[in-house]
Amino acid sequence: MPARVLNNPLKNPERPYLAIGLEGSANKFGAGVIKHLEDGSTSVLSNVRHTYITPPGEGFQPRDTALHHREWALKVINECLVKANISMHDVDCICFTEGPGMGAPLQSVALIARTLSLLFNKPLIGVNHCVGHIEMGREVTGAHNPVVLYVSGGNTQVIAYSRQCYRIFGETLDIAVGNCLDRFARVIDLSNDPAPGYNIEQEAKKGKRLLSLPYATKGMDVSFSGILTAIEAYTYDKRFRADGLPRNSEDQDIITPADLCFSLQETIYAMLVEITERAMAHIGSKEILIVGGVGCNERLQDMMRIMAEEREGKVFAMDESFCIDNGIMIAQAGLLSFRMGFETPLSKSSTTQRFRTDEVHVSWRA
Amino acid sequence: MASSSLKLISTATLISQGAEAKVYKANLTSDPSDPPVLLKHRFRKGYRHPTLDASLTRTRVSAEARALLKCLRAGVHVPGVRMVDVSEGVLAIEWIHGQSVRKLLPGGGEEEPEPEPGSVESLEEYGTPVDALMQLIGQEIAKMHLADVIHGDLTTSNMMLRHPSSFDPQRPTTELVLIDFGLSFHSSLVEDKAVDLYVLERAFSSTHPESEPLFASVLKAYEEAMGKDWTPIKRRLDDVRLRGRKRSMVG
Numbered sequence: 001m002p003a004r005v006l007n008n009p010l011k012n013p014e015r016p017y018l019a020i021g022l023e024g025s026a027n028k029f030g031a032g033v034i035k036h037l038e039d040g041s042t043s044v045l046s047n048v049r050h051t052y053i054t055p056p057g058e059g060f061q062p063r064d065t066a067l068h069h070r071e072w073a074l075k076v077i078n079e080c081l082v083k084a085n086i087s088m089h090d091v092d093c094i095c096f097t098e099g100p101g102m103g104a105p106l107q108s109v110a111l112i113a114r115t116l117s118l119l120f121n122k123p124l125i126g127v128n129h130c131v132g133h134i135e136m137g138r139e140v141t142g143a144h145n146p147v148v149l150y151v152s153g154g155n156t157q158v159i160a161y162s163r164q165c166y167r168i169f170g171e172t173l174d175i176a177v178g179n180c181l182d183r184f185a186r187v188i189d190l191s192n193d194p195a196p197g198y199n200i201e202q203e204a205k206k207g208k209r210l211l212s213l214p215y216a217t218k219g220m221d222v223s224f225s226g227i228l229t230a231i232e233a234y235t236y237d238k239r240f241r242a243d244g245l246p247r248n249s250e251d252q253d254i255i256t257p258a259d260l261c262f263s264l265q266e267t268i269y270a271m272l273v274e275i276t277e278r279a280m281a282h283i284g285s286k287e288i289l290i291v292g293g294v295g296c297n298e299r300l301q302d303m304m305r306i307m308a309e310e311r312e313g314k315v316f317a318m319d320e321s322f323c324i325d326n327g328i329m330i331a332q333a334g335l336l337s338f339r340m341g342f343e344t345p346l347s348k349s350s351t352t353q354r355f356r357t358d359e360v361h362v363s364w365r366a
Numbered sequence: 367m368a369s370s371s372l373k374l375i376s377t378a379t380l381i382s383q384g385a386e387a388k389v390y391k392a393n394l395t396s397d398p399s400d401p402p403v404l405l406k407h408r409f410r411k412g413y414r415h416p417t418l419d420a421s422l423t424r425t426r427v428s429a430e431a432r433a434l435l436k437c438l439r440a441g442v443h444v445p446g447v448r449m450v451d452v453s454e455g456v457l458a459i460e461w462i463h464g465q466s467v468r469k470l471l472p473g474g475g476e477e478e479p480e481p482e483p484g485s486v487e488s489l490e491e492y493g494t495p496v497d498a499l500m501q502l503i504g505q506e507i508a509k510m511h512l513a514d515v516i517h518g519d520l521t522t523s524n525m526m527l528r529h530p531s532s533f534d535p536q537r538p539t540t541e542l543v544l545i546d547f548g549l550s551f552h553s554s555l556v557e558d559k560a561v562d563l564y565v566l567e568r569a570f571s572s573t574h575p576e577s578e579p580l581f582a583s584v585l586k587a588y589e590e591a592m593g594k595d596w597t598p599i600k601r602r603l604d605d606v607r608l609r610g611r612k613r614s615m616v617g
Contacts, residue, residue: 210415210417212421215418219518266415266418267418270413270415273413274385277385277386278385281384281385302413306413307411307412307413309412310411310412311383
């Protein structure tokens with residue numbers, strides 16, 4: 001086997017590069033401008049986002065979400081350009097999310113990107129959403145070669161880089177972890193503002209009682225659908241008190257919504273930490289990077305930190321501005337591939353709901 | 367006061383830390399002529415809620431011990447069980463003197479830290495040609511599957527060849543031992559057996575390049591040992607291969 005060449009294929013740019021990224025694969029529309037400088041450093045010029053929030057008990061439908069993105073796109077893009085203090089003429093390329101995601105919202109955003117590309121005569125770059133998360137996480141945290149736990153409303157994967165590809169070591173066999181949380185928030189009528197997962201986290205802090213739930217890890221894979229069914233079943237239990245209060249002073253043996261949130265978080269995050277630990281042991285890595293919307297959950301970050309300490313490893317996590325879907329991560333991943341000479345021709349700029357992380361050729365890494 | 371299994375661990379030497387357990391070499395008695403044992407300690411995971419952690423550890427330790435016993439009863443070569451302590455998460459099993467198949471096969475030593483020169487044992491030392499080794503693998507897996515035990519993590523790292531010095535020099539023999547039943551379960555389903563084989567096939571192709579003829583001889587020996595049970599498993603294995611493990615990613 002020939003020795004692996006570890007020279008970085010990405011050379012420092014000869015002039016500063018600017019890219020705008022547009023993201024709208026789920027219920028957030030985001031736009032961001034990133035700048036790559038001659039010394040190889042990166043600066044975020046702006047990062048603007050608007051979230052489509054549905055009433056409690058309701059999820060976001062593709063059609064309404066797409067409508068939201070179309071309504072907000074120009075406002076968000078304008079604000080993003082103003083904050084960055086640049087004009088559309090200054091950018092080198094326009095990056096957009098090619099997939100994976102919900103069809104209608106993806107199409108709306110791609111349409112906006114195409115229009116801008118034709119109006120200003122700028123090249124288009126289609127970006128894989130998951131690779132965007134990973135690249136932004138590496139940039140913000142400075143993690144070198146981490147095991148990546150990508151947890152969001154649509155995806156749950158344990159990923160590690162190997163030979164110009166982000167290989168998926170473990171993933172969910174059915175629904176994503178964020179989907180499980182969002183749907184449970186609907187069951188107990190929690191608000192979707194700012195995010196269902198955030199409200200579950202706050203509610204869980206009041207919970208005391210750990211209820212038994214299925215624990216479904218299979219090697220490095222996980223499954224959440226059975227857990228969702230089991231936790232929903234507790235809301236029909238005769239001990240369940242939707243208001244969280246005992247009926248009288250004798251009513252001691254009760255289950256409150258807070259207990260359910262607590263039990264759900266403890267169980268599913270333990271599963272996620274366990275599969276991450278498995279991947280670390282398998283690969284021999286000491287770094288963990290958590291990306292995706294669920295990644296800003298502090299309980300998950302704490303658990304991961306404890307696990308990392310037990311293995312003498314290190315956790316890299318981010319705050320909500322970079323964890324939750326945003327335009328800047330699309331700009332970052334897009335600009336990296338643009339600098340390697342990649343471009344998406346207009347005729348190939350359609351979107352796809354199915355786009356696996358390991359299908360992307362990561363040309364900018366050794 | 368610390369329990370006796372924890373005291374035992376404090377006198378043992380740590381060999382490695384896997385994903386969920388620390389592995390030690392220890393002596394159960396003070397008599398140095400007694401053979402050593404391997405201790406697998408599923409230590410307390412600080413990140414897990416104590417109740418959840420205790421129940422998981424309990425189920426996993428006892429499941430592993432049960433699978434080993436079931437295999438032993440069916441005549442599958444696995445390490446013997448020496449001690450089980452479910453509340454502390456400690457399992458003591460027979461110490462196998464030998465080498466993992468991964469390191470004995472060509473290409474298996476890669477991705478490991480640089481081995482010290484001379485420390486790599488070769489198949490010649492074990493007096494077993496590669497083809498005979500593949501046959502042994504097929505036979506052991508067949509015996510295990512006939513007993514309805516599914517290993518769950520069949521790789522070449524989870525198989526060991528006993529060192530020739532473990533046997534009576536008058537009657538030299540070779541013995542392949544299956545180890546690490548941490549992910550094993552009981553099932554009589556054709557599906558689970560086929561998936562077990564598929565996992566091994568993938569492990570072969572990822573760790574040992576150009577291993578197709580190797581795995582083919584494993585399957586051949588497996589087929590002979592399984593007898594009439596082979597046909598449905600073969601059919602399902604073809605299905606599993608087409609299906610792959612990975613689902614198409616939506617959203």
